[in-house]
Amino acid sequence: MPPSKSLQVKLADDHANGANAADATAFCVFTDEPRLPVAAHLDEAARRTIEDLLRAGEFKGEADDALVIHTTDAATPDAARRVLLVGLGSHEDFTRDALRRAAGVAVRRAREARVKHLRFMLPDVACGDAPELACAAAEGAHLGFYENDFYQQREAGDESTLEHFTIVAAAPDDALRDSLERARVVAEAANWARALADEPGASLPPREFARRAAEMAAEFGLAVETLDASEIRACGMGGLWGVGQGSDEPPALIVLRYEPEGASDEDELWAFVGKGITFDTGGISIKPAQKMEEMKSDMAGGAAALGALRACAELKLKRRVVVVVPTAENMPSGRALKPGDVVRTLAGYTIEVVDTDAEGRLVLVDGIAYARSLGAARIVDLATLTGSIIVALGDHRTGLFSNDDEWAARVETAAARAGEPAWRMPVSDDYKKKIESPIADFKNYGGRPDATAAALLLSKFAADTPWVHLDIAATSWHEEAQPHVPAGATGTGVRTLVELVRG
Numbered sequence: 001m002p003p004s005k006s007l008q009v010k011l012a013d014d015h016a017n018g019a020n021a022a023d024a025t026a027f028c029v030f031t032d033e034p035r036l037p038v039a040a041h042l043d044e045a046a047r048r049t050i051e052d053l054l055r056a057g058e059f060k061g062e063a064d065d066a067l068v069i070h071t072t073d074a075a076t077p078d079a080a081r082r083v084l085l086v087g088l089g090s091h092e093d094f095t096r097d098a099l100r101r102a103a104g105v106a107v108r109r110a111r112e113a114r115v116k117h118l119r120f121m122l123p124d125v126a127c128g129d130a131p132e133l134a135c136a137a138a139e140g141a142h143l144g145f146y147e148n149d150f151y152q153q154r155e156a157g158d159e160s161t162l163e164h165f166t167i168v169a170a171a172p173d174d175a176l177r178d179s180l181e182r183a184r185v186v187a188e189a190a191n192w193a194r195a196l197a198d199e200p201g202a203s204l205p206p207r208e209f210a211r212r213a214a215e216m217a218a219e220f221g222l223a224v225e226t227l228d229a230s231e232i233r234a235c236g237m238g239g240l241w242g243v244g245q246g247s248d249e250p251p252a253l254i255v256l257r258y259e260p261e262g263a264s265d266e267d268e269l270w271a272f273v274g275k276g277i278t279f280d281t282g283g284i285s286i287k288p289a290q291k292m293e294e295m296k297s298d299m300a301g302g303a304a305a306l307g308a309l310r311a312c313a314e315l316k317l318k319r320r321v322v323v324v325v326p327t328a329e330n331m332p333s334g335r336a337l338k339p340g341d342v343v344r345t346l347a348g349y350t351i352e353v354v355d356t357d358a359e360g361r362l363v364l365v366d367g368i369a370y371a372r373s374l375g376a377a378r379i380v381d382l383a384t385l386t387g388s389i390i391v392a393l394g395d396h397r398t399g400l401f402s403n404d405d406e407w408a409a410r411v412e413t414a415a416a417r418a419g420e421p422a423w424r425m426p427v428s429d430d431y432k433k434k435i436e437s438p439i440a441d442f443k444n445y446g447g448r449p450d451a452t453a454a455a456l457l458l459s460k461f462a463a464d465t466p467w468v469h470l471d472i473a474a475t476s477w478h479e480e481a482q483p484h485v486p487a488g489a490t491g492t493g494v495r496t497l498v499e500l501v502r503g
């Protein structure tokens with residue numbers, strides 16, 4: 001499905017031409033003083049209306065709150081005719097993430113109010129430099145603009161939706177303009193990844209996933225070397241082949257490369273490996289029906305890795321990166337893997353398939369081994385891997401596992417900066433009983449705790465290559481709509497990886 005068109009985000013100072021073209025202006029409101037840190041830009045009548053409203057406690061400024069008001073003074077220029085108040089919480093809790101969220105809330109509330117051009121007053125706060133704040137606001141606006149309604153008919157008149165978002169800053173300069181451009185690139189890449197993860201299983205089987213990746217690669221000047229099913233089998237990727245064998249849709253290994261201008265073979269190559277299960281029924285160890293539809297997004301890790309590469313290329317970042325996405329559909333059938341089967345992986349190790357629903361690790365070990373064979377010096381894998389990480393961390397933090405403290409710290413820092421926080425979990429042979437098999441080198445499931453066992457299995461395939469595994473099972477998907485984003489895919493991982501490559 002074609003993704004919805006993107007939001008035009010621009011920068012202006014208060015007196016810039018075009019201010020009158022906006023049909024609403026958004027102001028951020030704090031719960032504590034100064035409540036309205038840009039009040040100076042407001043005309044008298046509007047200011048009085050808002051201050052009365054705040055005094056009366058009708059708008060508290062709590063995070064995620066939003067209120068549209070109409071100011072009545074006939075002399076008020078168009079730009080201020082409608083005012084959108086957006087809550088930011090307290091000054092003490094203010095972060096770039098709070099602003100990113102507020103911009104998303106503003107966009108969604110403005111669209112509901114049929115605003116076409118929204119001006120957003122950048123709050124005048126002491127912490128955080130202006131380019132960083134503008135970047136967060138722009139990211140929030142692009143991310144909030146995303147809709148996954150591609151299968152819904154538009155009602156007549158619905159076209160008149162939000163098109164422009166102008167960030168009003170005290171002193172717009174080139175640094176601010178650059179950060180707005182970076183925000184656009186990163187957020188559009190995240191939205192691209194979200195659109196893939198929101199796509200139903202039927203419209204995104206492995207072949208179509210590979211085609212969409214190749215189409216993107218062509219647009220952004222990336223090299224593609226995708227392996228088809230027979231090549232996967234011939235080169236010995238028994239994990240990926242095994243998971244795909246029950247489906248009528250053949251598996252694929254999507255490989256995209258970004259080589260920055262002037263890069264040489266001596267430069268360190270990084271690999272991002274993403275789980276690409278386009279639908280996970282569980283296979284013969286079939287899942288219960290409840291929530292199974294969410295398993296259409298079991299390729300969110302793969303989509304995020306690809307999205308990050310797209311952004312790296314568009315931003316011309318100076319790092320050689322290869323993305324490897326083992327993609328398959330996990331189905332039960334007369335040809336499917338059976339519990340007790342043994343697969344031989346690319347790395348040479350055999351794995352006993354105790355549970356066919358623990359398929360992510362089977363495809364990832366081949367993806368990781370392939371990345372190492374390409375000469376990757378560092379690896380990050382992203383995967384909607386375990387229900388267990390949802391229980392452990394909920395949907396606020398991604399589970400981070402690693403065999404290298406320094407690399408783990410770099411990824412953790414990048415995740416925090418990107419507003420996609422991760423929490424380090426152990427990788428340790430204390431859990432090795434969970435992956436030991438009496439008949440093969442390893443087994444794919446050994447009971448709880450599973451997130452740590454899955455990570456331990458992956459670590460055996462990463463071997464001595466610095467590696468981080470991000471279990472995004474909880475953070476890649478919102479069951480319910482949030483004030484700043486719709487229900488569905490979140491695109492988590494894209495911003496983290498781009499931040500990591502930026503250094």
Ligand code: BES
Binds near residue numbers: 282360473
């Ligand atoms: N794709 C799932 C993990 C998952 C669950 C992601 C819920 C997002 C939401 C994975 O392939 C899986 O099925 N994991 C099982 C493994 C178990 C049966 C060994 C799990 O975690 O329950």
Ligand code: MN
Binds near residue numbers: 357
């Ligand atoms: Mn599964």
Ligand code: ZN
Binds near residue numbers: 357359360
């Ligand atoms: Zn899965």
